[in-house]
Amino acid sequence: MKDPKRYLITAALPYANGLKHIGHLAGAYLPADIYVRYLKAQQRDVVFVCGSDEHGTAIPIQATKEGTTAQAIIDKYHPIIEENFRELGIAFDIYHRTSAPIHHQTAQEFFTALNEKGDLETKETEQYYDEEAKTFLADRYIKGTCPNCGYENAYGDQCERCGKSLSPDELINPVSTLSGKPPVKKLTRHWYLPLNRHEDFLREWILKDHAEDWRANVLGQCKSWIDGGLQPRAVTRDLDWGIKVPLPDAEGKVLYVWFDAPIGYISATKQWALDHGKDWTPYWQDKDTKLVHFIGKDNIVFHCIIFPVMLKLHGNILPDNVPSNEFMNLEGDKMSTSRNWKLEMQDYINDFIHKENGGSQMADVLRYYLTQIAPETKDSEFMWKGFQDANNSELVSIFGNFVNRTFVLMHKLCKGKVTPYHTAVADELDAQTIVEIKQTKEKVEQLLEAYRFREALFEVINLARIGNQYMQKKEPWILAKKLEAQPEVQQLIDNCLHICLQLTANLAILINPFLPFTAKKMLHMMKVVEKMLNWENAGSMKLLSVGYPLRPPELLFRKIEDDEINAQIEKLKSASATKEAPAVNTKQMTPEQSATGNQKSAIVFDDFAKIDLRVGTIVSAEKVEKADKLLKLQVDLGFETRTIVSGIALHFKPEEIVGKQVTVVTNLAPRKMRGIESNGMILMAEDNGKLHFINPEDKINSGSTVS
Template sequence: MSKIFISCALPYANGPCHLGHIRSTYLPADIYARYNRMVGNDVLMVCATDEHGTPIAVKADKENKKPIEISKRYHDMIVRDVESMNISLDNFTRTTDKAHYDLAQNFFKKLYDDGYIYREDIQQLYCPNCNKFLPDRYVEGLCPVCGSEARGDHCEKCGKALDPTELDEPHCITCGTTPIIKDTFQYAFKLSELEDDLKEYISSNENLPANVKNYATNWLKEGLNDWILTRDMDWGIPVPLDEAKGKVLYVWIEAFLGYISSASQWSKKSGKKWEEYWNDFVVHFIGKDIIYHHSIFWPGLLKAYGCKLPDMIYAGEFLSLEGEKMSTSKNWVIWIADFVKDFDPDLLRYYLTINAPLNKDSDFSWDDFQRRNNDELADVIGNFLHRTFTFTRKYFDKKIPEYANPSADDEEFKKAIEELPAKAGEYISNFEFREALLEIFKVAKKGNKYFNDAEPWKAVKEDMQKAANCLYLSNQLAKTLAFTLKPFLPTKADAIAKILNIDDLSDWSQANVFLPSGYEINKAKPLFKKIEDETIEAEKAKLQENLKENSEDENMSDLISIDQFDEVVIKIGQIKEAEKIEKSDKLLKLQVDIGEEKTRQIVAGLAKFYSPEELVDRKVCVVANLQPAKLFGTLSEGMILATGESGALLSPDENAEIGERIQ
């Protein structure tokens, strides 16, 4: 018996679970865990909600709540979603638990004391209005690569990973002020020193799947840089050093440790040592977007600490929706809570597993979901089971008949049943979950054909032994299906077992142990129902309605009250001087008269649309009560109103007086 430590990537507590979360991480982990428990391995499967970081802090600011209130709300939703999909976790905790804080701080302190973490002086964006340094998600601006709107850490449009200081036209998302660059310090991890160790780990680890190994190898070829481990913000685990007041641990050092703190919590409850599982075999189930973190950064941290490295990192590829990328911001997504209101979760578990290998991108389509349910679950597996149970009760008094004088077809079918558990089990052991389910489906399909060819409805009148052999073997396959489907469709497997009077599906070795003749079964009911066209059309309509509602919400979110608008002071101004700003192809420095004792200096992004000479003496509309800010090192004391794409100035009537307020 082996001990296996299974972890699921920590869901981030700023939203509930959708189909993509389940497909890439939690479902494959559950299939693997359930199977290994059935074959007698001692499994510990853990997870936690990742509750720190800037997105939660930003959401809390927007909702005028405390970050812990936001994370608690979504923790509860995520637990509900995971439980509704029958994910059999042994422990699910939170990274806001005190035990996790203690673990993370002790981990950081040891690496610091051992010389793997050092203080580094850096430059960082700082908001002079909010009086704080701005972590990546607190800054938005234009991507320096493609020019699209981007966050401080990432451009959605071109996929470029960014540093906030690289953004063009950056602004603080809290107040809109243009940040300045200011000297500060953070703590960095000597990842570069572990490059050779990590190359050896990746190249020699035969367990790693191709997508993980290839990604990691390519990154290692580029060379590793040291990694900043801390942030300037209030929400998070404080850095355990006296000189580091106001700094917290970066989420990607402490979130990993959620695997350990969750396991440690389980140990306290169970009395078992989680370390025994870790030291035997460790499997991380993750999404492909965090391969770098789990194949490079996490093993680097563990190596520095002196821990055993993960044996297996299995990364699920992306799931699209109706051929398009899922987007929570556009509400182009199916939430788990919505799905389970209308459908059995086992139907989703089946579809997400059989639709594509986990190491390939996949798509969820309502039409294809209906087709697979109706053609495969209902027409093949469901039809086979229902006919088997119904004929057994009707023609053999609810009892499994005698098996005698088998034909060649009988023996061939019997062999397929006996071999199924080993074949499916080998696939699961090798993390080939789709192939295992396809093998199960193939034998179920063979069972349907065998049943049709045997024609027991005729044989009961002409050759009772032929009918008896057919129903004997069909019931044996039903039992084998109950066991082999248990990791994939646990609720449906239990329903099959109940009809067969089987109380326990926990032992995989019993999957091909045949039921004796004379064994009595219970009354059957249809286990898989067909999904009607009207139901699917309604679901597709919901998706479109979600898009529409999201668009309307975005429009409504742009509305402000008259009181808010009244706070903006817009005055008539006249440009007196204009000149280019050195090293900028976008910005001009303007001196603008707005009726005050001296002119205002304003930096405006007009250089691509106007020459300095064209602007002198032009009347313009000026936002006069903005917080002063520096752009390209030049003080700006207001904003000139112009259109976004063409840069056209909003010009007042010639009769408008300089300094007059627009109302």
């Protein structure tokens, strides 16, 4: 679209049924915040909305666990989640809640408008009913034996033992979790959104209009849903917690949470407008508004298929983009609340922000690492050692080091004032560094506009790296020793520190969307106001006036010690050990399943389908320094060449394996080994202590899939 008049940015509404972990933060909220901060630095009209999703069965289920009411649960967790976001620098314009009266009214009006136009349909179906509790049962209120693995306490929507998605009808011996009695089938009437009527629109709008600008994972999932044939989806359910269906013949029915939750973006915008004396309607009805939804991949179908149909029928604008991230794992395993394998935002805040003076800088360290490993195209991995390395090797040693050296030398050699720039003694290195500053602004801008936040952050850090290299080549501390004999070298010192100071000011602007607390601290050191962070100032070499006195340096980041990291790893393992994994009921398993010998436990096809196996060709191989077992490989995958570190150096000489075809796990989360980021894993077979490549019999194209 042409340059929009305004932007409405949304981040997926988190369930207010418990604390949220850093996977949630990395998936939707941090990238949205980075984008919004960039837009606001551009002086664009932008509203950033979010809020707690407070309906659905997850809330009363949590209330049952905690022995309280659903209302008490949302009143407990809503303010905690809101405060967690604030302390980690997520700056919503409004963080609303779906229990608010304005949301109930907005959702009911939305339902009524669609129903009165004939865009909804009704039908009767049989659903499970608890005769003792006198209520229809949502999927999570039904337990039974999993037909896949035999686990006796599987829920009606998913087995927590094997992970398979289920329906209540698939459970063996289902019982109600409310009464413990077997439920019966009973007729009930509900309202449905007939998605099947809108397949042609969705195919045109998603797969044609947005084929070039939406992420591949979003397009792929949407195509799969559409090609599989869309079905009518219930927008109401029998439940006593939620927004009442506004019809006289709908007693005991509420709006399905998937229907009411995204309408929460609209009601939040309404509340923001009321709070600020604005008109909310242009943000949802004017085609000159750019609507962008930031979500995790488990929300793609709701935000790309279902909600757009609702918006189109209701006369609202459609999303321009839906940047969806994949999942983030933790220390080699999927984050899981039930298994206590998680790092909650609150835990990080307690351990790294509240425990030290000026701890907001540690919020930026988390923001930095999560952006660096953001799961933009594939699942990624949070590793505590990686977190430490990102801080110590990059934030401390590159970014912080450059800023600190610049300020220290300015105070030591130039009386703490911004030095002049003498064009008469400027050289090619000076000119090239100035060009790099201007080009970095352009690169970062292009990448942020394309929602490529990892690459954008890399460019900012790379500018600090360029600054360090420039200073190292100029060596102003060496020049200072010649001043008494050669006073003219003062001009060379001036030029070096002038460029370094202007580069520092540029770094503050460019890093602000990513590390806002750091940018603010840099402003304090430079004695300038926040207006300097306006994006139009980036690339300028006149941000700091000649002769202007600056404050003494303050360390931007501190080193993270090994004992802190080891304590976090031990804490994670100890917490997980207190949660027993569900036991497998071998009575329901086949002899083949139970007699596995030394094999690993059985998985379902869905687990295997998550692995992306491709044929690759090794194009180069070299030994990794100080690592007897490791080879650094460059592997051609057809669509790109990857660096993969493999522990095969004791079995193969580097020159022997160049040109060999191998099978590669391509969607394994990146992992640093000896300071090298490895992006994949080579499959090997071991026979009597000897390793063999798993490769095709005949040479085939690199990138071919293995299935």
